Amino acid sequence: MDAKPRAAARPKRIPGGRDGRRMLAIALVDRTGSGLWASVSVLYFTYVSGLSVAEVGTLAAAAGAVGIAGAPLGGRLADRLPITRVLISLQLLRALASLALLTTDNYTLLLAYSAVGSLGDRAANVLTKLYATRIAGPDRVRTQPHTPTDANVGGALGGLAAAAALAAATAYRWLLAGDALSFAAAALLTLRCGEPPSPSRIAATSKDTAPTTRPANPWRDRAYLAYVATETVLSLDDAVFKIGLSLWIAHTSHAPHGLAALLLVLNNVLVVALQVPLARLGTTTAAARNLLIPLSAAFGLGGITMALSADGGTSTTPLLLTVSAIAFTLAEMLHATVSWELSVALAPDTAQGAYLGVHGLAQSAQRSLGPLAVTAAIATGPIGWTTFGATIAATCLVQRRLVRDRLARTPLSVPPVTVSEH
The missing domain is CATH 1.20.1250.20 (MFS general substrate transporter like domains)
Structure with missing residues (x-):
């Protein structure tokens, strides 16, 4: 045999x-x-x-x-x-x-x-x-x-x-x-x-590389800098869980203060459980770009439900806050996939480190801007949260259009990956 x-x-x-x-x-x-x-x-x-x-x-x-x-x-x-x-x-x-x-x-x-x-x-x-x-x-x-x-x-x-x-x-x-x-x-x-x-x-030591050739400079790449600017706005969801939820609940009479800690736990549990499965939706550069549409919807939903929670009762307020936390967590996970892929796909291979370093400014900048943005939303009440969510949602669509022309000039950086390969 x-x-x-x-x-x-x-x-x-x-x-x-x-x-x-x-x-x-x-x-x-x-x-x-x-x-x-x-x-x-x-x-x-x-x-x-x-x-x-x-x-x-x-x-x-x-x-x-x-x-x-x-x-x-x-x-x-x-x-x-x-x-x-x-x-x-x-x-x-x-x-x-x-x-x-x-x-x-x-x-x-x-x-x-x-x-x-x-x-x-x-x-x-x-x-x-x-x-x-x-x-x-x-x-x-x-x-x-x-x-x-x-x-x-x-x-x-x-x-x-x-x-x-x-x-x-x-x-x-x-x-x-x-x-x-x-x-x-x-x-x-x-x-x-x-x-x-x-x-x-490798490019710097290659004999085939002309001595006068210089690697691309991200600080002179206006398209990439504009992309990083939109990334700063999309990263503001981080401030929602670090500051926004707790302060908003503290100023919402119908929400028990202990709910803030539970929603933070929910955020961690959802990321651990769903980040890997959700990443399968963005297995190519084109797919990652298309995720900006549901990402926009998630941000919009998070802002609206946060605003509605201000006028809810003892039963509806915790429910609306939970829906908002889930929406912002979904946005966090989708943005992680989109940001990882697009930041690399838009960067030239010969200056990858420099470009990703500039991209890292988005997360650093939001650490200062995020607290200001969510406290402003809290201070202005429901309309503030609606504006907060709508602004980030609109920025998602702006980013999708912004990277389209750049990606059209560059072959997809990642070949398709089937779900079974996970």
Whole structure:
């Protein structure tokens, strides 16, 4: 009898093989440590460092402003140096900045150390995405959904660990030390990752490349800068869950205050459960662009239901707020898929790092603009939330038209991927 044919090899779930899985593990460790610190940072500066409310707010704002420079700086370095070495250096820098906070209560030094940590955080965030993009190659769309999933799981684990530690009266300093150790562990894990090919460095060393040829400059690419501007608006959903929901519920008499925490848990659960399945809707560049239509609808629905909750009763208000949270979570997941693919597809291979670094400015900028946008929506009431949702919904359609001509001049960067390949 003929030997039975060998079963077809089972496709890898994570493109990039071991290095792809290691980078996801690194992201999980990183975000777990960040979750520890994010949960207690305000309390640490208030009760341990003895800062006033105004000083804590100024420190956070200043550190965030400095962090904006981290994304383009990290991207530029990744086009010139091995990305793993840069990432290791940034993780160690973040670890040192966290440990340095333990050494002083001087406001100027706390501000400086926080700014350095913020700079490293935004740069490392861009480099993690760039590494995943390079190691996965054409299959990068299948890597994308695992990144926000790991971030949510890591943030939740860190938050739960911090809550347990505080309940047990564990010192705030140990939580900050745990944050620093997570960055050191991430650096050690990165040492085991292989260096992916860099199109920009290959082009720079190629004998066929003319000496006078310069890589594309994202700061002179008006179309890409306009795209990044729309990305800043589309990223405002982040502020809804960090600030908007809690403040709105606090000012809505018919909603129990405990609902805010439950909706945040719902957000994390939905992202962990649905991010990977939803990413199958954007398996090509063209498909990712078309997702901007349902993304627009999700933002519009989120704003309308938030506005309607102001006039609801004791039963309808929680229901409307839940629908709004689901709509904004759906928007968050769809935008993650769209943003990952379009930001890479619109960037020239020879300047990928620089372009993704500029794209990272969108997330950095929304950290400052987001709180202002949602507090303005809350201050103006239902019409404010309707305008908030409608503005982002309209921006989705603007972005869809904006990238159309650019993509028409460029072949699709990602071949079709069947659902079975997941």
